[in-house]
Amino acid sequence: MKLVHVAVAVIERANGDICIAKRADHQHQGGLWEFPGGKVESDETVTQALAREIHEELGVIVLGHYPLISVRYEYPDKHVLLDVHVVNEFEGEPHGKEGQPVIWCPKDQLASYSFPAANKGILNAILLPPYLAVTNELNQPLIDGWGAHFSPKNLMIYLREELNSNNQALVLNLRAQGYRVTVKGADQESGYLHLSSAELLATDDRPDVNWLSASCHNEEEVLKANALNVDFILLSPVNSTPTHPEVLGMGWPRFAELALMAHMPVYALGGIGLDDMGVAKKNGAQGIAGISAFLP
Numbered sequence: 001m002k003l004v005h006v007a008v009a010v011i012e013r014a015n016g017d018i019c020i021a022k023r024a025d026h027q028h029q030g031g032l033w034e035f036p037g038g039k040v041e042s043d044e045t046v047t048q049a050l051a052r053e054i055h056e057e058l059g060v061i062v063l064g065h066y067p068l069i070s071v072r073y074e075y076p077d078k079h080v081l082l083d084v085h086v087v088n089e090f091e092g093e094p095h096g097k098e099g100q101p102v103i104w105c106p107k108d109q110l111a112s113y114s115f116p117a118a119n120k121g122i123l124n125a126i127l128l129p130p131y132l133a134v135t136n137e138l139n140q141p142l143i144d145g146w147g148a149h150f151s152p153k154n155l156m157i158y159l160r161e162e163l164n165s166n167n168q169a170l171v172l173n174l175r176a177q178g179y180r181v182t183v184k185g186a187d188q189e190s191g192y193l194h195l196s197s198a199e200l201l202a203t204d205d206r207p208d209v210n211w212l213s214a215s216c217h218n219e220e221e222v223l224k225a226n227a228l229n230v231d232f233i234l235l236s237p238v239n240s241t242p243t244h245p246e247v248l249g250m251g252w253p254r255f256a257e258l259a260l261m262a263h264m265p266v267y268a269l270g271g272i273g274l275d276d277m278g279v280a281k282k283n284g285a286q287g288i289a290g291i292s293a294f295l296p
Ligand SMILES: Nc1nc2c([nH]c(=O)n2[C@H]2C[C@H](O)[C@@H](COP(=O)(O)OP(=O)(O)OP(=O)(O)O)O2)c(=O)[nH]1
Pocket: 004, 006, 007, 008, 027, 028, 029, 033, 034, 035, 036, 037, 038, 039, 053, 078, 080, 082, 116, 117, 118, 119
């Protein structure tokens, strides 16, 4: 099936609200809400298509945008490549020029609208931060170091240790400050659950949590994450690491291929540092994850 290339705009106004519109019933995925946009014509760049579609559909002039995520999704009747950009500078007030309902929606309420299935990854990309710290233990100096560099909006945490009497108060305190914290093992009441790649491959039905993450290293695991509707993945190792120098990294070109295959935001992990945010994003990452990289 031919791949339909689509330019999609996540238009964000100053207070953080996002513009969504309702697709007409007769359209593909009709009756569902969408981020405005449309097909990239053969003689257009994505930037040109984005500007044209947003002007045609909403009467808005795009002045500034940056890439958020690319999602390749195979509907039974159509294969799409959604090239999604945040439009953060624009002129004019969006209105439905084709008669479609258009509203501003606070980010934390987006999930209560029905979108096409391909949009789950876009929603998650809007909500998730750029940095993910992976740590084997929690202690106050580590937390203070994070606090000096990152806000809860910029950093989430994966603790590779089960909840216990030593770390529970620290975890709860971080969550109270607004950090998203996933811990190892059974902690499903928190709404967060992480699957190792072995657990991912051994799981047939999506566990009932708000935020399901998984570690992936190859195509098979990425496709399994798609099938389970995992919300975000850690893809590693990009480069070889000091602790496992014998394991070769996949490198950025392969990372980019697998990230495009993934329906959800992908964090780059392994042998990279905070300085690699730019190259990670250029290769389709939501952001970067790191163990040593995040130690103050
Ligand atoms: N615009 C947009 N399209 C989406 C989203 N999610 C999603 O799966 N799609 C799919 C539905 C369509 O198959 C395709 C986009 O096509 P479109 O109908 O917006 O294209 P267009 O504006 O050029 O419209 P048309 O002239 O074909 O009616 O991408 C989304 O959030 N926004």
